[in-house]
Amino acid sequence: MLFNSIDFVIFLPIVLLLYWYVTNSSLKLQNLFVTASSYLFYGWWDYRFLSLIFFSSVVDFLIGRKLSNEANTNKRKLLLWLSLIINLGLLGYFKYSNFFIDSFVDAFLFFGKRIDVQSLNIILPVGISFYTFQTLSYTIDVYKKELKPTKDFISFTAFVSFFPQLVAGPIERASNLLPQFYKKRTFDYNKAVDGLRQILWGLFKKMVVADLCAEYVNKAFEDPSQEKGSTLLLGAIFFAFQIYGDFSGYSDIAIGTSRLFGFNLNRNFAFPYFSRDIAEFWRRWHISLSTWFRDYLYIPLGGSKGNLWLKIRNTFIIFIVSGFWHGANWTFIIWGALNALFFLPLLLRKKNRRNLDNPSQGKILPSFADFLKIASTFALTVFAWIFFRAENLTHAWKIIIGIFNSSLLGRPKYHPTLILLIIFIFVLIEWLGRENEYAIEKTGHSWPRPIRWAFYSFICCSIGLFMQTNETPFVYFQF
Numbered sequence: 001m002l003f004n005s006i007d008f009v010i011f012l013p014i015v016l017l018l019y020w021y022v023t024n025s026s027l028k029l030q031n032l033f034v035t036a037s038s039y040l041f042y043g044w045w046d047y048r049f050l051s052l053i054f055f056s057s058v059v060d061f062l063i064g065r066k067l068s069n070e071a072n073t074n075k076r077k078l079l080l081w082l083s084l085i086i087n088l089g090l091l092g093y094f095k096y097s098n099f100f101i102d103s104f105v106d107a108f109l110f111f112g113k114r115i116d117v118q119s120l121n122i123i124l125p126v127g128i129s130f131y132t133f134q135t136l137s138y139t140i141d142v143y144k145k146e147l148k149p150t151k152d153f154i155s156f157t158a159f160v161s162f163f164p165q166l167v168a169g170p171i172e173r174a175s176n177l178l179p180q181f182y183k184k185r186t187f188d189y190n191k192a193v194d195g196l197r198q199i200l201w202g203l204f205k206k207m208v209v210a211d212l213c214a215e216y217v218n219k220a221f222e223d224p225s226q227e228k229g230s231t232l233l234l235g236a237i238f239f240a241f242q243i244y245g246d247f248s249g250y251s252d253i254a255i256g257t258s259r260l261f262g263f264n265l266n267r268n269f270a271f272p273y274f275s276r277d278i279a280e281f282w283r284r285w286h287i288s289l290s291t292w293f294r295d296y297l298y299i300p301l302g303g304s305k306g307n308l309w310l311k312i313r314n315t316f317i318i319f320i321v322s323g324f325w326h327g328a329n330w331t332f333i334i335w336g337a338l339n340a341l342f343f344l345p346l347l348l349r350k351k352n353r354r355n356l357d358n359p360s361q362g363k364i365l366p367s368f369a370d371f372l373k374i375a376s377t378f379a380l381t382v383f384a385w386i387f388f389r390a391e392n393l394t395h396a397w398k399i400i401i402g403i404f405n406s407s408l409l410g411r412p413k414y415h416p417t418l419i420l421l422i423i424f425i426f427v428l429i430e431w432l433g434r435e436n437e438y439a440i441e442k443t444g445h446s447w448p449r450p451i452r453w454a455f456y457s458f459i460c461c462s463i464g465l466f467m468q469t470n471e472t473p474f475v476y477f478q479f
Contacts, residue, residue, distance in 0.1 A: 001044040002473060003253045004207055011041065016260060020187055031158045031181050034261070038163035042127070049125040052090065057160045059086050060135040064142045064149035064156075076143060083139040091132045094125055096328045127167030129325060133292055135160055138174035140296055147175050155181035164257040168250045168476040170268040170288035177265070185262030194441070195259030201440050202252025204459050206474070208466045209426050210245030212419050213238040219414055221389065224398040229408030232399055234416050239389045240382045241423055244273065246475045247286070252438055271434045273381070273427075274359050276373035278342040279352035281381060289325070293318050304347055315347060316340045326388070331396055335387040342380050358435050366431075422466075 001007050015037045023033040043050050063083045070076050138159075141147035150156050159178045165171075220227055220235030227235075251268035258265045272284035282290050298318045302310050316337065323336020346352040359374060360366040366374065390396035433439035440459075444452035 001041050019261060027184050028154060031154045034158045035161055038161035038166060041163035042166055045126050052125055053131060053161055056087060056135050057157045060139050061153055061156045063139055067142050068149040080143045087132050087136050091128055094128055130169050130171055131160055133171050141174060164254040165265055168474055170251055170266050171292055172265060180263050191259050195256040197440060198252050198256030198438050200459055201438055202249040203463055205245040205249030207463050209422060210242045210249060211468055211472050212422055212466055213242035216414055216419055217242055224402045227402060228410045228413060229403045229405050230410050231412045232402045234412055236382050236386050240385050243475060250474045267437060271430055273378055274374055274434055275377050276355045276359055276370060277346055277377055279346045280355040281377055293322055311347060315344050330393055331387045331390050335384050338384045
């Protein structure tokens with residue numbers, strides 16, 4: 001079920017009413033209702049894959065209980081490895097089987113030998129990368145004795161399947177979300193209004209910014225060899241806004257929807273395109289995944305400690321694995337490796353944590369120095385996004401060589417005026433609200449009511465005016 005669908009517009013109010021007015025008499029009943037609603041939400045896409053979520057939930061719940069009663073170090077490690085093998089095994093089978101088969105065939109072709117191996121016809125379950133990492137974080141934290149294992153199976157299944165963030169995050173740690181299922185929730189009007197405001201902004205990001213940019217990007221990148229450099233450059237820039245509007249828009253809707261139910265999810269985006277270097281970008285982009293890899297992979301590998309070789313190794317491992325997490329394609333691996341190359345000089349010079357504050361904090365306009373840093377970081381990010389968007393490495397190369405030629409100064413084939421205007425308005429609102437959790441969190445609070453409601457009406461009308469006639473899925477559903 002898509003957030004930007006009629007189905008969800010009907011689903012959400014019904015679930016909310018039943019949640020607050022029918023099931024609120026019992027915490028266990030309320031949690032059971034959350035689980036049932038989440039399974040309905042996910043099963044709307046394909047009910048057959050509900051068994052995978054339930055199986056992962058059962059496995060990690062039982063392993064967590066077993067860990068709580070096991071003092072032997074070797075047996076505890078065995079239980080942890082059992083969770084890792086089962087969860088990552090399922091993820092690997094559904095997401096990467098065809099990639100390894102095709103790469104195996106291509107390797108033989110490289111040496112002049114052809115082998116006939118059929119790719120498996122495997123359907124990738126929506127959101128499997130997200131809920132797999134969520135359940136794994138629980139088992140790992142219990143193993144490390146940083147979290148007490150739960151005895152409440154209903155609360156645990158609700159935590160794993162919580163529908164607002166089930167299919168595209170944020171990837172919630174059990175230490176943050178699971179305890180919220182133990183406590184009675186009461187309706188908070190101000191919290192609900194704030195949630196609705198964030199949902200509205202998320203829908204604007206997705207249905208106006210991302211979907212408008214997607215139309216241009218799809219046409220520009222369909223056959224890059226036939227397009228001017230200026231068209232392809234705008235396509236790359238617009239894709240940067242498409243992926244940001246699409247994914248951060250989903251996160252905003254997820255976080256806002258959770259607030260309607262009395263839950264607090266962690267922030268997933270912090271205005272990443274205002275970053276002044278790549279290290280800051282990765283502190284602001286897909287925060288839940290970046291911190292997951294930091295805590296469960298990068299730090300255990302040694303992080304930035306150790307000699308020069310270890311620092312380089314760990315940096316490339318974390319970024320390449322992150323790229324591979326996004327998809328079974330060499331383009332994602334190159335995308336990850338490029339970001340490692342961009343990040344490494346900052347780490348080696350110990351400047352990767354120099355920009356921890358907001359850019360030009362407290363000022364309306366950025367300083368000239370900040371502007372140059374933001375522009376250069378955005379340019380590096382746009383270049384890397386080309387590989388993320390490309391269908392394969394050949395496609396990516398055609399886009400790149402198409403951009404860097406004399407036609408770069410020519411007039412674009414498609415008219416970008418409307419999209420540029422929308423992006424300008426969007427960036428302006430985001431810049432003015434960059435010190436908040438989301439751009440319009442405090443916009444209009446001090447305005448007269450008519451002006452404030454005119455602003456919200458503008459956003460609603462924009463969504464209605466530019467919304468697609470067909471439902472457009474979120475980009476990160478494929479991951």
